[in-house]
Amino acid sequence: MSFGLPSVKVKPENVSNVKVQEGPFGVPDPFVAGMGATKPKLGQSHPLEHSEKNYHLNVDKMNLAMLRNVQGLHAPMRLQMERKFASKIGHLPFLPRSNMQMEVLTGRHVEIGFEDILNVPEFCEVSGQPHAMVERSLGLL
Numbered sequence: 001m002s003f004g005l006p007s008v009k010v011k012p013e014n015v016s017n018v019k020v021q022e023g024p025f026g027v028p029d030p031f032v033a034g035m036g037a038t039k040p041k042l043g044q045s046h047p048l049e050h051s052e053k054n055y056h057l058n059v060d061k062m063n064l065a066m067l068r069n070v071q072g073l074h075a076p077m078r079l080q081m082e083r084k085f086a087s088k089i090g091h092l093p094f095l096p097r098s099n100m101q102m103e104v105l106t107g108r109h110v111e112i113g114f115e116d117i118l119n120v121p122e123f124c125e126v127s128g129q130p131h132a133m134v135e136r137s138l139g140l141l
Contacts, residue, residue, distance in 0.1 A: 060106065079105070093137045094130040 051058065064076040086101040103109040135141045 056106070056108070092130070092134060094133045 064079065067075045067079070083102065083105050086099075086105055089101065091097050100109065132141065
């Protein structure tokens, strides 16, 4: 009995043979393609890599499917609507942005991650004049 829930098993999505342009000695030439340009062409190095990249998306899908089966179609639709509105809240470009409402709706406000420690406003590299930043975001500059 599956109750309509998505599968928890990891399934590789992109299975194909990838050809990498090789240099004269049988290895990719970093001067032509660059160091970072070679890895995306190779594909995934491990079957769980794709699953780990989409971990939060998979958990959200499972939770919404379970909520649909327990409470009906209206509950996940309402949550999705609230998340959509929370993600579209505007702010002035020179002010620091916190997605606290979105984090509360998704349940990520209780987790401490990499971005919570290294993404503090004191370490922000971009700071400018407020008027110039607003004009640039409006396309006036």
